[in-house]
Structure formats: C-alpha cells, structure tokens
Amino acid sequence: MEINELKKTAQSIRINIVKMLAEAKSGHPGGSLSMTDILTVLYFDQMKIDVKDPKAKDRDRLVLSKGHGAPGLYATLAQRGFFPQSELMLLRKCGAMLQGHPDMKNTPGVDMSTGSLGQGLSAANGMALAGKLDKADYRVYAIVGDGEIQEGQFWEAAMSSAHYKLDNVTLFVDHNGLQIDGSNDEVMGVNPIPEKLRAFGWQVLEIDGHDHEQIQAAIVFAKKVQGRPVAIVAETVKGKGVSFMENQVGWHGKAPNAEQCAQAVEELERGAK
Amino acid sequence: MGVATRESYAKVLVSDLSQNPNVVVLDADLGNATKSAAFKKAAPERYFDMGIAEQDMMGTAAGLAACGKIPIASTFAMFAAGRAFEQIRNSIAYPKLNVKIAATHAGVTVGEDGGSHQAIEDISLMRSIPNMTVINPADGKEAEEALKAAVQYYGPVYIRLGRATVPDLHGDNYQFNWGKGEVLREGKDVGIIATGIMVAKALAAAEKLSEQGIEARVVNIHTIKPIDEALLIETAKLTGKVVTAEEHSVIGGLGSAVSEVLSRQQPVKMAMVGVQDTFGCSGSPEDLLTKFHLQAEDIIVAVKSLD
Numbered sequence: 001m002e003i004n005e006l007k008k009t010a011q012s013i014r015i016n017i018v019k020m021l022a023e024a025k026s027g028h029p030g031g032s033l034s035m036t037d038i039l040t041v042l043y044f045d046q047m048k049i050d051v052k053d054p055k056a057k058d059r060d061r062l063v064l065s066k067g068h069g070a071p072g073l074y075a076t077l078a079q080r081g082f083f084p085q086s087e088l089m090l091l092r093k094c095g096a097m098l099q100g101h102p103d104m105k106n107t108p109g110v111d112m113s114t115g116s117l118g119q120g121l122s123a124a125n126g127m128a129l130a131g132k133l134d135k136a137d138y139r140v141y142a143i144v145g146d147g148e149i150q151e152g153q154f155w156e157a158a159m160s161s162a163h164y165k166l167d168n169v170t171l172f173v174d175h176n177g178l179q180i181d182g183s184n185d186e187v188m189g190v191n192p193i194p195e196k197l198r199a200f201g202w203q204v205l206e207i208d209g210h211d212h213e214q215i216q217a218a219i220v221f222a223k224k225v226q227g228r229p230v231a232i233v234a235e236t237v238k239g240k241g242v243s244f245m246e247n248q249v250g251w252h253g254k255a256p257n258a259e260q261c262a263q264a265v266e267e268l269e270r271g272a273k
Numbered sequence: 274m275g276v277a278t279r280e281s282y283a284k285v286l287v288s289d290l291s292q293n294p295n296v297v298v299l300d301a302d303l304g305n306a307t308k309s310a311a312f313k314k315a316a317p318e319r320y321f322d323m324g325i326a327e328q329d330m331m332g333t334a335a336g337l338a339a340c341g342k343i344p345i346a347s348t349f350a351m352f353a354a355g356r357a358f359e360q361i362r363n364s365i366a367y368p369k370l371n372v373k374i375a376a377t378h379a380g381v382t383v384g385e386d387g388g389s390h391q392a393i394e395d396i397s398l399m400r401s402i403p404n405m406t407v408i409n410p411a412d413g414k415e416a417e418e419a420l421k422a423a424v425q426y427y428g429p430v431y432i433r434l435g436r437a438t439v440p441d442l443h444g445d446n447y448q449f450n451w452g453k454g455e456v457l458r459e460g461k462d463v464g465i466i467a468t469g470i471m472v473a474k475a476l477a478a479a480e481k482l483s484e485q486g487i488e489a490r491v492v493n494i495h496t497i498k499p500i501d502e503a504l505l506i507e508t509a510k511l512t513g514k515v516v517t518a519e520e521h522s523v524i525g526g527l528g529s530a531v532s533e534v535l536s537r538q539q540p541v542k543m544a545m546v547g548v549q550d551t552f553g554c555s556g557s558p559e560d561l562l563t564k565f566h567l568q569a570e571d572i573i574v575a576v577k578s579l580d
Binding site: 057061063103104105111112113115116118119120121122123124125126127128129130131133134152153156157159160163164 | 297318319321323324326328329330331332333334335336337338339340341342344359360363364367368369
C-alpha cells in the first residue's frame with residue numbers, strides 16, 4: 001500500500017478507536033492510539049493474511065501482548081475486513097463478540113487471547129517453534145507495551161526467543177513512556193530497552209513508531225535477519241493524533257465522553273487530509 | 274510389584290506419544306526428574322527445554338497448541354499448578370488450547386525435599402479453572418492409559434503424577450474411561466472414594482474392615498473433573514456414608530468435589546482423609562503418609578467416625 005494510503009487508513013482506524021471507546025464508555029485509548037501506525041503497516045502492507053480464511057495454517061500471526069490495546073487491534077481488523085465495522089460499537093457489551101481484551105475463540109483475526117500482561121511473547125515463541133517444526137514460512141509478530149516488560153515472564157520469553165534462534169519472531173515494543181500510575185521512569189525504570197534486548201541476544205532496531213516508512217523498512221529488514229529474533233523498539237506518543245490525549249497518563253484507561261469524542265474525531269479527520 | 278506414575282509417563286512418551294508427529298514435550302530443567310527427558314531421546318527435535326521458567330513454558334505451550342501441536346508441558350506440580358497458575362488459566366484454559374500438563378512430584382510423597390516442594394493444593398487450583406480436565410491416576414497402568422487418552426482428547430488437561438512407587442492395581446487389559454469412576458470392590462456398609470495413591474490405601478483399608486464385618490465399596494476417581502456424578506450418587510445411595518481419601522489438602526480437592534455433588538443431590542454423612550490444612554515437611558514418603566494421616570489405618574478411623 002502507498003504510504004499516503006497507509007496514513008489515511010491509520011487515521012480512519014484511530015477515528016473508530018475513539019468512537020468505539022466513547023460508545024463502550026470504558027477501555028484504553030492511549031495505548032491503542034500509540035500503536036495504530038504499527039498495526040496499520042502490519043495488516044495493510046506487510047502481513048501475509050487472508051480475511052476470508054482467518055485460520056489459514058500458513059498465515060502470519062500477531063500476538064497483541066498488550067491486550068488492553070484491543071480497540072486498536074479490533075478497529076484494524078474491522079477495517080481490513082475480518083468482521084463488520086458495526087461490531088466495533090458493541091465493544092465490551094454483554095454478549096458481544098468484542099471482549100474488553102482479545103479473545104481468540106470468538107474473534108476472527110485474533111490469533112491469541114491476551115490481556116494479562118507479560119504472556120504474549122511466550123505464545124508468539126510457541127507459534128514460531130511450531131512454524132520451524134512444520135518448516136512453514138509464516139512469521140509471528142508480537143507487540144508489547146513498555147510498562148508491560150516489567151513483568152518477569154517477558155524476559156523469560158526474550159531469553160527463549162534468542163535461545164531457539166527464532167528469526168521468524170518480530171517483536172514491537174510500543175515505547176510511549178507511560179503506564180497507568182505515571183511514566184515508566186517514575187513507576188519502575190525499564191530503560192534502556194534496546195540495550196537490554198541486545199544483551200538478551202536480539203537484533204534491535206530503533207524507529208519512530210509513527211513513521212510508516214520506517215515501520216515498513218524495519219519489518220522488511222526483520223524478515224531478512226537469520227538466526228536470531230528482531231525487536232523493533234518504536235518510539236511512540238501515547239494517545240497519538242488526539243491533542244488532549246497525547247502524552248497524558250490520564251488517558252491510559254479512560255473513555256472519552258461524547259463531546260471529547262466529537263473533538264477527537266474532528267481532529268483526526270483533519271489529520272487524515 | 275509397582276511403579277511410580279512418572280515412570281509410566283516416560284514409558285508412554287517413548288512407546289506411544291513419540292510416534293505422534295504433533296506431540297511436542299516441554300520441560301523446565303527437570304526432564305530427568307519428571308522423566309520427560311525420555312522423549313528427548315525418542316524425538317529430540319520435538320523436545321524443548323525451556324529452562325527454569327515455568328511461566329514462559331506454559332505460554333510457549335499455548336502458542337504451539339494454537340498452531341496445531343499437542344504440547345505436553347512438564348514440571349513439578351508445585352511449579353506447574355502453583356507458579357504458573359495464571360499462565361495456565363489465561364494463556365491455556367481461557368482460549369481452550371490443547372495443552373496437556375504433566376505435573377509430577379505431587380503430594381507429600383515427594384518426601385525428603387520437604388514442604389516447599391509438596392503440592393497439596395494443585396487439584397484445588399486446577400479444577401477451579403473452566404475448560405480444565407483434572408486426572409489423578411492411581412497406578413502405572415492407569416497413568417499410561419490416561420496419558421494416551423488425554424492426547425486423544427481436545428482441550429487442556431492436568432495430569433497429576435507422583436515420585437514414589439505405587440502398587441499395581443490394574444492389569445494389562447485395563448481400559449481408561451474418560452470421566453468415569455471405577456468400582457474396585459463392592460460393599461454396602463460404607464463408600465470409600467479415593468484418588469491417586471490413596472486408592473491402594475483404600476483397598477487395604479477395605480480388606481481390614483471386611484475382617485471386622487464392615488463391607489466397603491471402593492471407588493477409584495481418576496478423573497476429578499469432570500467428576501462421575503452418577504457413580505458418586507449411586508455409591509451414596511447404596512452405602513449411606515462416604516469417606517474420601519486423597520493425597521492433597523482436604524480444602525478444594527477430591528473431598529470437596531465429592532461433597533459438592535452429594536450435598537446437593539444425595540446428602541450423606543462424610544469424612545475426608547487428606548492433608549488437614551497444613552504444609553508438608555521432609556521425610557520418607559511412608560513416614561510422611563503416616564504423619565499426615567494418609568494410611569489405611571486412617572481411612573479405617575474415618576469410616577468408624579461415621580458410626
């Protein structure tokens with residue numbers, strides 16, 4: 001997809017994120033908006049997927065380890081055609097398909113159930129090991145939050161990816177610097193992330209997580225690396241695209257009201273042009 | 274004659290499960306103790322040592338299962354059900370992924386390693402998770418057949434295996450019936466409902482009770498979840514009183530599972546033989562079974578307490 005088209009698509013996904021959260025009256029806008037550009041490039045440009053066959057054995061897979069970013073994933077999957085966009089407005093409602101955190105049992109396009117932090121890279125590694133056993137050429141992507149990597153299991157998994165030379169795993173770290181109780185630095189220091197992952201045996205790229213060309217180039221590069229996993233540490237802005245949400249800790253897990261939603265949509269529509 | 278159920282696990286891994294190209298085995302640096310290392314020799318490309326990292330092991334197993342593999346994740350019961358509880362719950366059971374958890378060194382018969390390593394809560398933890406099947410074999414043959422059946426079944430299964438040798442109760446022709454209890458001895462004076470290594474103790478108790486004119490019906494419950502409700506109700510109706518026996522805490526284990534059924538459907542007087550809300554300690558398996566009142570004599574005392 002052309003870069004210009006990717007940009008428009010990302011803004012359209014962001015508009016749906018804001019609208020669905022306003023409708024649900026709860027959920028996580030900040031971390032959904034910070035990774036929207038990554039999801040857009042993956043699902044509209046880079047991943048080998050077939051919306052008509054969401055369980056295809058040889059498809060690329062994505063584990064959204066930061067499962068609270070579900071609205072971002074759902075809006076992307078709907079935009080891509082995995083399910084009708086009307087489902088988005090039922091997010092978090094009793095009996096609806098779209099759960100507060102991703103549920104692979106019920107949602108076409110969701111490759112792993114997540115939500116409890118720190119578990120996703122382990123699952124991605126398992127998928128990658130299965131791919132190696134089957135001599136399949138699919139790739140597995142995982143997206144973790146920067147606060148999330150305070151979980152010890154993430155580092156267990158990071159060791160395993162390198163130990164088993166899982167060059168079919170590509171990890172995105174959505175490094176927006178904020179978590180529920182404050183900045184990463186205030187809550188529990190996680191930096192420097194690239195150096196830590198390098199010490200764990202990963203090839204690490206550092207990019208602007210909102211620059212579609214950089215995201216694209218990083219994924220293309222990762223596909224060529226052999227013998228070790230690749231981590232793409234993406235510098236991002238929490239709440240990206242909505243002026244009053246950007247870099248605000250308070251917008252981690254709070255839904256916009258109708259007025260805020262209208263303002264956000266207006267800003268995003270302007271941004272899409 | 275007898276064998277530890279972990280040895281049966283090793284046997285069936287090699288004889289049977291290594292022939293299934295979808296079966297993969299994971300362990301957390303305990304392959305020589307759990308005996309899953311036997312699979313490493315039989316099918317090295319499908320054996321993954323995950324290091325001392327049980328949480329990652331369970332998550333990795335979930336990912337393998339999501340791609341059509343049948344992972345068997347093995348470690349001590351303490352570190353499977355205990356340390357990795359939430360990974361089992363959220364990464365395996367919530368998405369109903371086809372992972373088998375072969376948890377060895379369960380109960381106080383771990384012995385000398387002591388209370389830190391003696392899982393007496395694992396049945397309770399595992400059976401409280403939706404989608405989870407919980408199996409606790411009584412002897413080597415049952416362990417072999419249960420493992421084969423678990424691999425045939427689609428969904429998460431927790432299989433509880435032991436370190437210590439247990440007597441053989443089943444012959445070569447034994448058929449494992451998923452979710453069905455097994456009447457090993459008939460009697461109408463009392464029902465003794467046992468699981469795992471306590472089944473042999475229950476049979477020994479029934480033998481001695483018979484000498485005293487008390488005929489006990491002995492029921493082996495290998496599948497604790499889903500439990501064989503019909504057989505429990507039938508036994509309670511027949512005998513009017515029930516004793517449960519398990520090498521596990523009396524809180525949340527077999528005794529609780531049986532009382533959940535009987536209290537609603539066929540209330541009878543019950544006694545529970547098991548670990549009475551206390552931690553284990555170091556000692557030989559037999560000494561510990563005595564210390565924690567898990568011997569045939571303790572079952573007899575429990576039976577008589579219902580008079």
